[in-house]
Structures are given as structure tokens and as C-alpha cells.
Amino acid sequence: MAGAATAARLSGGLHTLGSIKPENSVGSASSGSALLPKTVPAVARNTFLQGAQGLPGPALQRPALPSKSQRHAVRSQAQSIEERIKEGIQVENKLKAQVSDGRVIPLNSKDAGYAVQLSDYILLDVRPSFEHDRAWVKNSIWIPMYEVDKHTSPGSLVKQVGHLINGGLWDGTRYLTANERFMPDLVKQIRDKNANVLVVCQKGLRSLAACEAMRKAGYKNLYWLSGGFDAADDADFEKVGPKPFKYAGVGGPSELFGWTDVQRREAKNDPSTRWSNLGKLAAVIVAIDLLFLGGQQLNFLVQHAPK
Structure with missing residues (x-):
């Protein structure tokens, strides 16, 4: 008896599900419309249905390729940089030739x-x-x-x-x-x-x-x-x-951190100089972090200050 009652309830549930028609359905259930829940956006729903029915979906927009003039400008700039480098090497060799001859x-x-x-x-x-x-x-x-x-x-x-x-x-x-x-x-x-x-x-x-x-x-x-x-x-x-x-020829942050050619050559022979430069770099990083955190805290106090 219990088995017969359970079978009857399942049969009634299936009959009820079969009678439900999805909203905004296009075509029959065989086209895939019945597989979509109500919450699927219209664009996604239509794309899915078009694919299920063998119809072409919306075309994907490809990123625009650089124009011929843009490609030419990039190549010209690269060639110009390369030419300047070659000219600089030639000038340096010419100047040094005064010594060799x-x-x-x-x-x-x-x-x-x-x-x-x-x-x-x-x-x-x-x-x-x-x-x-x-x-x-x-x-x-x-x-x-x-x-x-x-x-x-x-x-x-x-x-x-x-x-x-x-x-x-x-x-x-x-x-x-x-x-x-x-x-x-x-x-x-x-x-x-x-x-x-x-x-x-x-x-x-x-x-x-x-x-x-x-x-x-x-x-x-x-x-x-x-x-x-x-x-x-x-x-x-x-x-x-x-x-x-x-x-006499060094300056700026590179001098502060010991990152000039002269300072790096000297640091090879003096480990204490190397550690000193690393300490300066670490101190600057900590100072920047403290400034950032201080700025955030100040901004928080200003926003929550009593009016």
C-alpha cells in the first residue's frame, strides 16, 4: 500500500512539472527553451536558444588591430632608436681611435x-x-x-x-x-x-x-x-x-642607495658598504609604508570626526 501511494505521488508531481511552461520560451522544449530557468537574462537566453536551434549566435567583437600607419610609425621609431645607438657606438669608436693611433x-x-x-x-x-x-x-x-x-x-x-x-x-x-x-x-x-x-x-x-x-x-x-x-x-x-x-659625477637617489657604477665597484671590495646601502633602501621602504598607513589613518579620522 505504501509503495502504491508513493508511486501515485510521483506520478502526480511529474504530471504537474510537465504542465509548466517556461516564460519567454522560443520554440518547443526540444529546442532547449524548457532547460532555461526564469532568472537567465534575455541576451544569454536568446544566445543559448539560437545555439540549440542551430542558428548563428551574436558575432564576437574582435579587438581592433593597429592600422598600417600605426605599425609603420612603431617600426620607424624602433629603427630610429637603433640607428641612434649605432651612431653613438660609431662616434665613441672614432673618438677612441685618437688614442689607438x-x-x-x-x-x-x-x-x-x-x-x-x-x-x-x-x-x-x-x-x-x-x-x-x-x-x-x-x-x-x-x-x-x-x-x-x-x-x-x-x-x-x-x-x-x-x-x-x-x-x-x-x-x-x-x-x-x-x-x-x-x-x-x-x-x-x-x-x-x-x-x-x-x-x-x-x-x-x-x-x-x-x-x-x-x-x-x-x-x-x-x-x-x-x-x-x-x-x-x-x-x-x-x-x-x-x-x-x-x-663628482654621481647624484640623485642612485647616490643615496649606492647604485652608481663607482659605488658598486667599491662595494665589491667593501661588504660593509653593501650592507649600508641595503639598510638605506630598507629604511626608505619602511618610511614610505609608514607614510601610507599614516595617510589612511588620517583620512579615517577626518571622515569619522564629529560634526
Whole structure:
């Protein structure tokens, strides 16, 4: 008896379910409409039904591909960057060829110091002002080959901002432009073109550029501080200024964290310097976190302050 009653209840339930028609149905139950609950959105419901009935669904929108002109612009920019890199390498090799073929004689720091202090060699410093003012040699002649660009024209401002974005802000350098007064000031201060002139800069490349310009102007006895002041020892010269020669070309956050070329070379030989730089970095990260948390707390107090 119990089994018969259960069967009757199941039969009645199935009959009831069969009599229910889904809302917004399209086609018969065989098309799949009866499988959709009422809560399915209309767009999804119609897509499902179209697929069940073998009809094409709504077309998927593909992301727009870059136009031919856009692709050409990207390729042109990449080629331009590559060409500038190649030109820079060619210029550097050309300048260094002056040393390899004997037109400019290289001197290390110690020999250069002897030449300036014990003989009649003239030391010509061609660094920009922000490097020269940190450390310079007593009785040297300072004529910058390049100087900080102080122009305010739109083109100059764009170049200055671009230099800061591309690393100038990190290493504390400024955008430089050629000093138009370099050769007139040079001829005025070093009249004898047979004089022994030792040309120096911070890393060695700009001084080679100065040597090339001086050779074209008729100067015959040119010497070059190999590696620039980055490779110089303070004890080899009569130094004037607040910083060591090696640190005259560093600045910005890179100097604070010890991430300049000079500082990293020194850190290899001094583990304490390496740990000190890591400690500075950790301290800055903690300070930024504290400022962030303090700002959040202040914002919370302001929002919930009694009015």
C-alpha cells in the first residue's frame, strides 16, 4: 500500500512539472527553451536558444588591430632608436681611435698627477658646472665642452623632461647642450698651440670629444686622463671641493642607495658598504609604508570626526 501511494505521488508531481511552461520560451522544449530557468537574462537566453536551434549566435567583437600607419610609425621609431645607438657606438669608436693611433696620449691618474704638478702641463677640465663644482684640480683651467641646457623654448623643455624621465632624475644629471663658447674661450686662455694640454672630464668620453675639436683647431700635444675622474685618486692631484673626484659625477637617489657604477665597484671590495646601502633602501621602504598607513589613518579620522 505504501509503495502504491508513493508511486501515485510521483506520478502526480511529474504530471504537474510537465504542465509548466517556461516564460519567454522560443520554440518547443526540444529546442532547449524548457532547460532555461526564469532568472537567465534575455541576451544569454536568446544566445543559448539560437545555439540549440542551430542558428548563428551574436558575432564576437574582435579587438581592433593597429592600422598600417600605426605599425609603420612603431617600426620607424624602433629603427630610429637603433640607428641612434649605432651612431653613438660609431662616434665613441672614432673618438677612441685618437688614442689607438697615437694622436692623443693616454695617462693614468698617477702619471697625470705627476705631469701637472712636476712639469708645465696644463690641465683643461671640460666637465659641466654641476660636476666641476663638486671637485676640481687646483690651478686648472675650466672650460665646459657641454653645459646645462637652461633654454625655456618648447623644444628644449621637451628634451629636458625627456632626459629626467630617461634616468636623469635617478642619477641626478641634467640635460646638456654644446657650449658654443668652448673654442673661443679655449683660444683665449691657451694661446700656445704647442703647449702640453691634459684634457679631463668625469668618465673620459667628453674629454676625447674636446681633444678632437682641439686637434682640428691646431693644438698638437694633447694628453687624456684615461677613464676620467671616475678612475682618479684624490691623492694624485691637489683637489679642491667638497667631494672626492670619483663622486663628482654621481647624484640623485642612485647616490643615496649606492647604485652608481663607482659605488658598486667599491662595494665589491667593501661588504660593509653593501650592507649600508641595503639598510638605506630598507629604511626608505619602511618610511614610505609608514607614510601610507599614516595617510589612511588620517583620512579615517577626518571622515569619522564629529560634526
